[in-house]
Amino acid sequence: MPNGEAAAPESAFQHRRDRVVDLFLELRAGNRDRLDELIALLTPMLWQVARAQGLDRASSQDAVQVAWMRFLDEVDRIHTPTAVAGWLATTTKREAWRMLRTRRDHESVDGHERADDSATPEESAVLNDAQRRLWAAVGTLSQRCQELLRVVAFVHRPSYAELSQRLGMPVGGIGPTRGRCLAQLRAALTADQDGGWR
Structure with a gap:
Protein backbone atom coordinates (compact mmCIF):
# COMPACT_ATOMS: atom_id res chain seq x y z
CA MET A 1 0.00 0.00 0.00
CA PRO A 2 1.64 3.21 -1.17
CA ASN A 3 0.08 5.39 1.52
CA GLY A 4 1.21 3.07 4.32
CA GLU A 5 4.73 2.89 2.91
CA ALA A 6 4.97 6.67 2.73
CA ALA A 7 3.54 7.14 6.20
CA ALA A 8 6.11 4.98 8.00
CA PRO A 9 9.23 7.05 7.15
CA GLU A 10 7.30 10.26 7.78
CA SER A 11 6.21 8.96 11.19
CA ALA A 12 9.81 8.00 12.09
CA PHE A 13 11.06 11.41 10.99
CA GLN A 14 8.35 13.15 13.02
CA HIS A 15 9.18 11.04 16.08
CA ARG A 16 12.90 11.90 15.84
CA ARG A 17 12.17 15.59 15.32
CA ASP A 18 9.85 15.63 18.34
CA ARG A 19 12.48 13.83 20.44
CA VAL A 20 15.13 16.39 19.46
CA VAL A 21 12.77 19.21 20.47
CA ASP A 22 12.01 17.57 23.83
CA LEU A 23 15.69 16.94 24.58
CA PHE A 24 16.64 20.49 23.58
CA LEU A 25 13.96 22.07 25.78
CA GLU A 26 15.00 19.93 28.76
CA LEU A 27 18.67 20.76 28.15
CA ARG A 28 17.96 24.48 27.97
CA ALA A 29 15.89 24.21 31.16
CA GLY A 30 19.02 22.97 32.94
CA ASN A 31 18.86 19.19 32.59
CA ARG A 32 22.43 18.59 31.35
CA ASP A 33 21.86 14.83 31.33
CA ARG A 34 19.94 15.31 28.09
CA LEU A 35 23.06 16.46 26.23
CA ASP A 36 24.43 12.93 25.83
CA GLU A 37 21.18 11.68 24.29
CA LEU A 38 20.97 14.68 21.97
CA ILE A 39 24.56 14.08 20.85
CA ALA A 40 23.89 10.36 20.29
CA LEU A 41 20.75 11.15 18.29
CA LEU A 42 22.18 13.81 15.99
CA THR A 43 25.90 13.07 15.63
CA PRO A 44 25.44 10.32 12.97
CA MET A 45 23.56 12.83 10.81
CA LEU A 46 26.22 15.51 11.36
CA TRP A 47 28.94 12.98 10.50
CA GLN A 48 27.19 12.31 7.17
CA VAL A 49 26.95 16.06 6.51
CA ALA A 50 30.69 16.50 7.11
CA ARG A 51 31.63 13.49 4.98
CA ALA A 52 29.35 14.69 2.16
CA GLN A 53 31.43 17.87 1.91
CA GLY A 54 34.52 15.78 1.11
CA LEU A 55 36.24 15.63 4.50
CA ASP A 56 38.19 12.56 5.58
CA ARG A 57 37.26 10.71 8.76
CA ALA A 58 39.50 12.65 11.17
CA SER A 59 38.51 16.04 9.74
CA SER A 60 34.82 15.07 9.86
CA GLN A 61 35.20 14.31 13.56
CA ASP A 62 36.78 17.74 14.09
CA ALA A 63 33.99 19.49 12.16
CA VAL A 64 31.30 17.73 14.18
CA GLN A 65 33.04 18.59 17.46
CA VAL A 66 33.25 22.25 16.44
CA ALA A 67 29.51 22.21 15.63
CA TRP A 68 28.71 20.83 19.09
CA MET A 69 31.02 23.38 20.72
CA ARG A 70 29.18 26.22 18.97
CA PHE A 71 25.86 24.67 19.90
CA LEU A 72 26.86 24.66 23.58
CA ASP A 73 27.90 28.30 23.28
CA GLU A 74 24.62 29.27 21.59
CA VAL A 75 22.14 26.95 23.32
CA ASP A 76 20.46 29.79 25.25
CA ARG A 77 20.13 31.89 22.11
CA ILE A 78 18.45 29.27 19.90
CA HIS A 79 14.78 30.25 20.04
CA THR A 80 13.27 27.70 17.63
CA PRO A 81 13.61 24.16 19.00
CA THR A 82 12.45 22.59 15.72
CA ALA A 83 15.44 24.25 14.01
CA VAL A 84 18.10 22.61 16.20
CA ALA A 85 18.98 19.78 13.80
CA GLY A 86 19.12 22.18 10.84
CA TRP A 87 21.21 24.65 12.82
CA LEU A 88 23.73 21.94 13.72
CA ALA A 89 23.82 20.60 10.14
CA THR A 90 24.43 24.08 8.72
CA THR A 91 27.14 24.77 11.31
CA THR A 92 28.84 21.45 10.49
CA LYS A 93 28.68 22.18 6.76
CA ARG A 94 30.17 25.66 7.18
CA GLU A 95 32.97 24.30 9.36
CA ALA A 96 33.68 21.61 6.75
CA TRP A 97 33.89 24.28 4.04
CA ARG A 98 36.21 26.37 6.24
CA MET A 99 38.47 23.37 6.82
CA LEU A 100 38.57 22.55 3.11
CA ARG A 101 39.46 26.17 2.24
CA THR A 102 42.21 26.15 4.87
CA ARG A 103 43.55 22.86 3.54
CA ARG A 104 43.61 24.19 -0.04
CA ASP A 105 45.39 27.32 1.14
CA HIS A 106 48.09 25.48 3.10
CA GLU A 107 48.68 22.16 1.39
CA SER A 108 50.95 21.92 -1.62
CA VAL A 109 49.49 20.13 -4.60
CA ASP A 110 51.57 17.09 -5.50
CA GLY A 111 49.29 15.52 -8.07
CA HIS A 112 48.36 12.54 -5.91
CA GLU A 113 44.92 11.76 -4.56
CA ARG A 114 44.79 11.25 -0.81
CA ALA A 115 43.52 7.80 0.04
CA ASP A 116 40.03 7.75 1.52
CA ASP A 117 40.22 6.40 5.04
CA SER A 118 36.55 5.48 5.35
CA ALA A 119 35.85 2.98 8.07
CA THR A 120 34.88 -0.56 7.11
Whole structure:
Protein backbone atom coordinates (compact mmCIF):
# COMPACT_ATOMS: atom_id res chain seq x y z
CA MET A 1 0.00 0.00 0.00
CA PRO A 2 1.64 3.21 -1.17
CA ASN A 3 0.08 5.39 1.52
CA GLY A 4 1.21 3.07 4.32
CA GLU A 5 4.73 2.89 2.91
CA ALA A 6 4.97 6.67 2.73
CA ALA A 7 3.54 7.14 6.20
CA ALA A 8 6.11 4.98 8.00
CA PRO A 9 9.23 7.05 7.15
CA GLU A 10 7.30 10.26 7.78
CA SER A 11 6.21 8.96 11.19
CA ALA A 12 9.81 8.00 12.09
CA PHE A 13 11.06 11.41 10.99
CA GLN A 14 8.35 13.15 13.02
CA HIS A 15 9.18 11.04 16.08
CA ARG A 16 12.90 11.90 15.84
CA ARG A 17 12.17 15.59 15.32
CA ASP A 18 9.85 15.63 18.34
CA ARG A 19 12.48 13.83 20.44
CA VAL A 20 15.13 16.39 19.46
CA VAL A 21 12.77 19.21 20.47
CA ASP A 22 12.01 17.57 23.83
CA LEU A 23 15.69 16.94 24.58
CA PHE A 24 16.64 20.49 23.58
CA LEU A 25 13.96 22.07 25.78
CA GLU A 26 15.00 19.93 28.76
CA LEU A 27 18.67 20.76 28.15
CA ARG A 28 17.96 24.48 27.97
CA ALA A 29 15.89 24.21 31.16
CA GLY A 30 19.02 22.97 32.94
CA ASN A 31 18.86 19.19 32.59
CA ARG A 32 22.43 18.59 31.35
CA ASP A 33 21.86 14.83 31.33
CA ARG A 34 19.94 15.31 28.09
CA LEU A 35 23.06 16.46 26.23
CA ASP A 36 24.43 12.93 25.83
CA GLU A 37 21.18 11.68 24.29
CA LEU A 38 20.97 14.68 21.97
CA ILE A 39 24.56 14.08 20.85
CA ALA A 40 23.89 10.36 20.29
CA LEU A 41 20.75 11.15 18.29
CA LEU A 42 22.18 13.81 15.99
CA THR A 43 25.90 13.07 15.63
CA PRO A 44 25.44 10.32 12.97
CA MET A 45 23.56 12.83 10.81
CA LEU A 46 26.22 15.51 11.36
CA TRP A 47 28.94 12.98 10.50
CA GLN A 48 27.19 12.31 7.17
CA VAL A 49 26.95 16.06 6.51
CA ALA A 50 30.69 16.50 7.11
CA ARG A 51 31.63 13.49 4.98
CA ALA A 52 29.35 14.69 2.16
CA GLN A 53 31.43 17.87 1.91
CA GLY A 54 34.52 15.78 1.11
CA LEU A 55 36.24 15.63 4.50
CA ASP A 56 38.19 12.56 5.58
CA ARG A 57 37.26 10.71 8.76
CA ALA A 58 39.50 12.65 11.17
CA SER A 59 38.51 16.04 9.74
CA SER A 60 34.82 15.07 9.86
CA GLN A 61 35.20 14.31 13.56
CA ASP A 62 36.78 17.74 14.09
CA ALA A 63 33.99 19.49 12.16
CA VAL A 64 31.30 17.73 14.18
CA GLN A 65 33.04 18.59 17.46
CA VAL A 66 33.25 22.25 16.44
CA ALA A 67 29.51 22.21 15.63
CA TRP A 68 28.71 20.83 19.09
CA MET A 69 31.02 23.38 20.72
CA ARG A 70 29.18 26.22 18.97
CA PHE A 71 25.86 24.67 19.90
CA LEU A 72 26.86 24.66 23.58
CA ASP A 73 27.90 28.30 23.28
CA GLU A 74 24.62 29.27 21.59
CA VAL A 75 22.14 26.95 23.32
CA ASP A 76 20.46 29.79 25.25
CA ARG A 77 20.13 31.89 22.11
CA ILE A 78 18.45 29.27 19.90
CA HIS A 79 14.78 30.25 20.04
CA THR A 80 13.27 27.70 17.63
CA PRO A 81 13.61 24.16 19.00
CA THR A 82 12.45 22.59 15.72
CA ALA A 83 15.44 24.25 14.01
CA VAL A 84 18.10 22.61 16.20
CA ALA A 85 18.98 19.78 13.80
CA GLY A 86 19.12 22.18 10.84
CA TRP A 87 21.21 24.65 12.82
CA LEU A 88 23.73 21.94 13.72
CA ALA A 89 23.82 20.60 10.14
CA THR A 90 24.43 24.08 8.72
CA THR A 91 27.14 24.77 11.31
CA THR A 92 28.84 21.45 10.49
CA LYS A 93 28.68 22.18 6.76
CA ARG A 94 30.17 25.66 7.18
CA GLU A 95 32.97 24.30 9.36
CA ALA A 96 33.68 21.61 6.75
CA TRP A 97 33.89 24.28 4.04
CA ARG A 98 36.21 26.37 6.24
CA MET A 99 38.47 23.37 6.82
CA LEU A 100 38.57 22.55 3.11
CA ARG A 101 39.46 26.17 2.24
CA THR A 102 42.21 26.15 4.87
CA ARG A 103 43.55 22.86 3.54
CA ARG A 104 43.61 24.19 -0.04
CA ASP A 105 45.39 27.32 1.14
CA HIS A 106 48.09 25.48 3.10
CA GLU A 107 48.68 22.16 1.39
CA SER A 108 50.95 21.92 -1.62
CA VAL A 109 49.49 20.13 -4.60
CA ASP A 110 51.57 17.09 -5.50
CA GLY A 111 49.29 15.52 -8.07
CA HIS A 112 48.36 12.54 -5.91
CA GLU A 113 44.92 11.76 -4.56
CA ARG A 114 44.79 11.25 -0.81
CA ALA A 115 43.52 7.80 0.04
CA ASP A 116 40.03 7.75 1.52
CA ASP A 117 40.22 6.40 5.04
CA SER A 118 36.55 5.48 5.35
CA ALA A 119 35.85 2.98 8.07
CA THR A 120 34.88 -0.56 7.11
CA PRO A 121 31.64 -1.93 8.61
CA GLU A 122 33.73 -3.93 11.09
CA GLU A 123 35.73 -0.84 12.12
CA SER A 124 32.50 1.15 12.49
CA ALA A 125 31.02 -1.54 14.74
CA VAL A 126 34.11 -1.55 16.96
CA LEU A 127 34.13 2.27 17.08
CA ASN A 128 30.43 2.42 17.97
CA ASP A 129 30.88 -0.13 20.76
CA ALA A 130 33.89 1.75 22.11
CA GLN A 131 31.93 5.02 22.09
CA ARG A 132 28.99 3.38 23.84
CA ARG A 133 31.27 1.99 26.55
CA LEU A 134 33.06 5.31 26.94
CA TRP A 135 29.89 7.35 27.45
CA ALA A 136 28.41 4.68 29.72
CA ALA A 137 31.55 4.98 31.85
CA VAL A 138 31.30 8.79 31.83
CA GLY A 139 27.73 8.38 33.10
CA THR A 140 29.02 6.67 36.26
CA LEU A 141 31.03 9.74 37.27
CA SER A 142 29.95 12.71 39.37
CA GLN A 143 27.96 15.47 37.66
CA ARG A 144 30.96 17.81 37.95
CA CYS A 145 33.24 15.30 36.20
CA GLN A 146 30.65 14.59 33.52
CA GLU A 147 30.28 18.27 32.67
CA LEU A 148 34.03 18.86 32.60
CA LEU A 149 34.76 15.83 30.42
CA ARG A 150 31.93 16.67 28.00
CA VAL A 151 33.42 20.11 27.42
CA VAL A 152 36.92 18.69 27.05
CA ALA A 153 35.61 16.08 24.57
CA PHE A 154 33.52 18.36 22.38
CA VAL A 155 35.21 21.76 22.58
CA HIS A 156 38.33 22.11 20.45
CA ARG A 157 41.18 23.27 22.72
CA PRO A 158 39.05 25.05 25.34
CA SER A 159 40.85 27.70 27.36
CA TYR A 160 40.94 27.36 31.12
CA ALA A 161 39.27 30.79 31.39
CA GLU A 162 36.34 29.54 29.29
CA LEU A 163 36.12 26.34 31.31
CA SER A 164 36.21 28.31 34.56
CA GLN A 165 33.36 30.55 33.44
CA ARG A 166 31.26 27.76 31.93
CA LEU A 167 31.62 25.34 34.83
CA GLY A 168 31.86 27.78 37.75
CA MET A 169 35.23 26.30 38.72
CA PRO A 170 38.40 28.19 39.71
CA VAL A 171 41.03 28.18 36.96
CA GLY A 172 43.62 26.66 39.29
CA GLY A 173 41.34 23.73 40.09
CA ILE A 174 40.57 22.69 36.50
CA GLY A 175 43.79 20.74 35.81
CA PRO A 176 43.73 18.71 39.06
CA THR A 177 39.98 18.08 38.75
CA ARG A 178 40.39 16.98 35.13
CA GLY A 179 43.17 14.60 36.21
CA ARG A 180 41.02 13.07 38.96
CA CYS A 181 38.04 12.73 36.61
CA LEU A 182 40.15 11.03 33.94
CA ALA A 183 41.57 8.65 36.56
CA GLN A 184 38.03 7.76 37.66
CA LEU A 185 37.03 7.30 34.01
CA ARG A 186 40.00 4.96 33.40
CA ALA A 187 38.99 2.93 36.46
CA ALA A 188 35.40 2.69 35.22
CA LEU A 189 36.54 1.59 31.76
CA THR A 190 38.87 -0.99 33.30
CA ALA A 191 35.99 -2.34 35.39
CA ASP A 192 33.92 -2.60 32.20
CA GLN A 193 36.66 -4.52 30.37
CA ASP A 194 36.99 -6.87 33.35
CA GLY A 195 33.25 -7.56 33.25
CA GLY A 196 32.48 -5.43 36.27
CA TRP A 197 29.47 -3.76 34.62
CA ARG A 198 27.63 -3.62 31.30
